[in-house]
Amino acid sequence: MDNYFVILPISGAALCFVLGLFTFFRDVRHPLNIGFALGMVSLAIIEAGDAIVLLSNAERQIALPGIRLTLIGQAILPAAWLLFSIVFARAGYKKILSRWTPVLLGTAIVSLFFVLMVGSSKFISISLSGLFILGPVGRYFYIYLLLGLVLNLVHLENTLRSSSSFNRFQIKHVIFGVAAILAFFIYLSSQALLFRTLNIRTIPVISVVILISTTMIAIFIVRHRLLSVDIYISRYVVFNSLTVLIVGFYLLTVGMITFGIKSLDLPFNYFFTTLFIFISILALVMLLFTDRLRRKVQLFINRNFYKHKYDFREQWMETIEKISTKMSLDEIQRTIIEMVSETMGAKDIRLWLYDPVSRDYLITMDKLVAANRHISRTHPLVQHMKKHMGPFMINEFLNNRHNKDINVLKEETKAVLCAPLVVGQEIIGFILQGDNPAGEPYGQDDFEILKAMTTQSAVQLKNIRLTQDLIAAREVEVFYRMSSFIAHDLKNLTNSLSLTSQNARYNMDNPEFQRDTINTINNTVSRMKGLIERLSTIPKALELKRENVELGGLIRNAIKKIALPGTKSVTITEEIDGVPPVYVDPQAMETVFLNLLTNAYEAIMGEGEIRVRASESHGNANITIADNGTGMSGDFIKTTLFQPFKTTKKGGFGIGIYQCKTIVEAHNGKFEVESVEGKGTSFTVRLPVGEGIRSV
Template identity: 50%
Template sequence: MSLYAYLALLPAASVVLCASLGLFTLSRNPRNPANIGLFGGLAALTVVETGAAFMLLHAGDATGLVAGARLAAAGMALLPPLWLVFTLSFARSEPAAVLRRWSPVLAAFTLLSLVFIYIICLHAPSPLRAVQPSLFAPSRHTVTVSTAGRYLAVYVILGLLPSLAHLENTLRSSTGGKRWSVKYIVFGVGAVLVFFVYLASQMMLLGAMELELMATVSAVILISVSLLAVFIIRYRLMDVDIFISRYVVYNSLVLLIVGIYLIAVGLIAHGIKYFDLPFDYFVTTLFVFAALLLLMVLLFNTQLRRRFQLFINRHFYSHKYEFRDKWMETIERLGSCTTVAATADILVEMISETMGTKKVFLWLHEPGMKRYRLIRPPDENSSIGEDHPIVRHLSSRKRPFFLKEAMEREKRDEEAADALERLAEQTGAVLCAPLAAGDELLGFTLQQPDLSGEEYRQDDFDILGAFTAQAAVQIKNAILTDDLMDMKAVEGFHKMSSFIMHDLKNLTNSLSLVSQNARHNMDNPDFQRDAIKTVDGTVRRMKELIGRLSTIRKGLELRREPTDLSAVIEEAVAKTVVPPEKEITLTRELREMGPVMVDPMAMEMVLVNLISNACDAIACRGRVHVSSEASDGFARIEVSDDGEGMSAEFMEHSLFKPFMSTKSGGIGIGLYQCKIIVEAHKGRIEAESEEGRGTTFTIRLPL
């Protein structure tokens, strides 16, 4: 058996690995665009590696070599569109929208790929042909690249550049724990794509390629895809003593270490060539690739970088942080936040980046529900009551503390100690810090240990206290601003209502005028037509205004009683008028929830409003679905449609605000009214929407 036959084992192993990982990924979530894209990219690599195995097994057989070359070329032609699907959808919050925006480019790449497959594989000569001894080493085989093969190489280079750019953007845009989650996949996929750009450049510039390079390709794919497999299967997803900034020290030492590392790699590669080892071209190329890939992994290893920073801090500085710089950064970043959500995101990001923790949990107070809810990472079902022992400790201490200290203090109260221990186990947290504005506890943070394994100390407590104190003030300001805006909006509504009532008076006067003229012109056909038209328009306008205004009161009075919500939903559906010009299917899925203490008329009003809005959101034909169930101590009602949806900007800034509407001619008080009524029942109303895909409103009422 020749040496090339042994080298064929590499692409054979690569075929098995790529196919297995692709099928595994697709089976986990076959509807996720990123999973589909990764499956497609790995399928293309499988085709390339199958062709490489044929080429190596038939190194001395022209027919087998040509067949393998055609198959490998077909796989290379598929790389640009399939990997672009993955890089566009990976780690994106709205992958479908991104893919829609890039659909023309994807279509063009797909068409070009099919054209290349048709030309190269069916009509043109093989992209790799004419096996001949190498000029530099007669014992090796060199294959010549045809003209069609060179055009294919140009296409592969240009086609893979957008995918590499998207991978870079994904890595740059990720921070803290998110970067930890995506970096290994970015490195693995990026390494494969970069190597194929290198391979294509060899084909284009040199017009020839040594056959053993196909084994190098297989080895590169094995290393990179193994990195992907490990990640996917395992994670299923200052006052200073010297006047040199610690950041300058970090960067300088990193550059120095990288330089020494690259020099060592170069010396080893030169040694391999100098001693004329067997397959030195294959070994050298593979070694340099593996060394550079290892360097990237080390440079972006969060834990290693954190250990390196702590080493510098301990040996060059008296404090762990540059407090002045961090304080200025805190004011600058948090000071620009105008919403609670933006403040929460920045706070979690700063704690994660500065203190080197893998995960931070942020809980905020909901006074109406008498609980603290986990908002970062978002989890609607994770909440604790105001009587939880962690809240008692936060209220009394008003500064960061270790959870184990709180558990030590609660040793005598077994129930409280168990509650704290469960919280620590669920989150993996060791450190807790309050978000307090004056005497009001707005929320708190929990964070996991330092990635380096080092225990938190006083410097960590000081910097964390500064972060949370500034964030608490910003959150309180955002809440007060929202309340003030709502008060101003309601005040404006009451002012506006007087003008609307004046409009109603004018409409009434027009009806009165028609009535008076009818006594003298009732037999006139022209008058009859005009009168009917006027009456219809006036009545329609009056119903619209009265229907919207009659239910808005300065003070909402509820008459609660044990109520069957399923019956209320059925009544609301029956009262909903579907426009006759639309084809709308209204479906229901109602489950037993037991009696709920609500005002049945008020809740019916809410549901009629939501169902009517869903019908209005559908242009011509569509579906409105209403469902209900009991879940985690709440009665949960959903009203969903497949209509036009709402923009992210409207959802963030205008949803549930008075006088804000997506409907032309809408007054914009319906959803505001729904929110007021649901919150008066100590409940919550939320919305999920995507433009062009529809909207889902969810109501949660305590059982």
């Protein structure tokens, strides 16, 4: 054989080795990467052995080690590619791997046995004429190799058949590349078993096959990052056996051709004949996986071997499994389209969903003209859906009538079938579907399976919409509650400005009062601006800006800001020194004290006293604000006091005490109340001392 052929196995070995390393180091712990890398290394070993054979120039002492190295690579093939094929593109691969672990271990042990036996003359030997003769162990090896590679092809076929249209485009080139290599080695195994010899004339063909297939795999792995695709496997026993049927048909054909060649003594060129057979088989496999032919085969099997066109129970369970895990409208739209496409074979599938804002049916995942992207509730197609409430053929609905709106929609979408998504009596969307690629008209089985899928999809869509509405309602509630807090604070600040305005009438000429008034106004305006900014960007939860704070100074600031009109005679006494600092939001905590002081003042009729006391006990700073006002009943405290927007005060918001409790608890504190009707009320704020304190 010409020496220039040696460049082929050398190139193949280098390409396989580099691709294997590249994939392995992307994730050295993932079984998929490990399996692919081992598979590539096994091919590299095969190519290295073939290169040695070609370089030997038929010298037996050099060629035999090369052949044995090739056989070692072939022995690794079933175990390595089995690990790859059972986890490639599989969702939940860990469970699958655990189920197949015994088979993997058994395959690895058998492969190891044959690797150890490669050096035996019972495996391979050289005749005087230079032929490599298989011994009994060698023949058992090729039976094992053939069966192991068929098992790999079955797994790859299952993955490809169970993939959606989108995922299939991503993974099919990798699967075709790996499958082509494995199928060619099945062909070589059959040749070895038929002739009981190994023919080195196949080496260049092997290298060409590996180079073509590995290059295709490498391009799509590097470009599309294909090893991260996840697919749920759907098991149809009849279709799973297609690989076995193809291999069985191939072996029968090869046997007949071989018998004919031997009987008729036909001449042929081994290189080009073998390469032609490989290309023909690869083209046949790719043809079998075209959508139109695949759909025709599926319809033929369903029509002739099953009572119903679809396995309704399995399809229903698969629909529930795929749909129930989707929690966004975009995800569920893609899933619905993929399921209908996969189940019914149609390609032109479009989904419209009802939009509560525009009150039209909208399509977002397609580029249609504007008139067809927004379909009104009064559209004749929608009106017919409300009467029919199930899948129907568009032509039967038209019944030779001319309707401009429907004809325009039908012409652009190429739709022949319409299926509404119904929950109760509500149509929350609809599907328009194109022709059956097999050319067969849709029947009752198609309508029933489509209705089952759209019903389950409609329920999940409705649940997602209700969940979104609930989240929106909660956000509105949070906005209302926080804006009420802010409005309550603004009310207190307004009272403070009102008091300053009243006092200004009598003290305007007093320089000290003027300075205090300016400071009060500046501080009040600053707080009001801050509150307005918070109102424009209300958070979903109370945000605290904590710092080390002396409680005494904080309480005195609140006392200064309280509005004390001259209509009452109220005195404030304080015992607030000697309490350690606490780590709090000073503005929020000042709001608490200002609310409590204001409530205490408003509870006093005529004359009274407000007592403010601070102390430390059990790791807490305790601030008590008590009055001798009207007090509250036990029932009111138990059922109403801490409920927002409930108040007994004229013109009040009913938010102050609720706000105080919320702020204190946000600081990991406790908020307590004691009250006796006619005698007064005492509020106690307990804040942890030392929690979060930072040195300054």
